[in-house]
Amino acid sequence: MLAPDLSRRRWRKSSYSNGTGACVEMTQGSGWTAIRDSKHPTGPALIVTKTQWAQFLTAVRNRFSR
Structure with a gap:
């Protein structure tokens, strides 16, 4: 798979993320x-x-759903 251009993608993070900036973000293609x-x-x-x-x-x- 060729690496996609991620520079203009819309990135999202979980609604469970805290305000410290220590989050995982994702984008999909x-x-x-x-x-x-x-x-x-x-x-x-x-x-x-x-x-x-x-x-x-x-x-x-x-x-984590226990």
């Missing part, structure tokens, strides 16, 4: 999701497939 540290918006982003993102969300929900 066609078949991929990019994740970055909100403290370093021009830093690197982790890009995963749609399937990998869904698996990650399922694992997080299963871990």
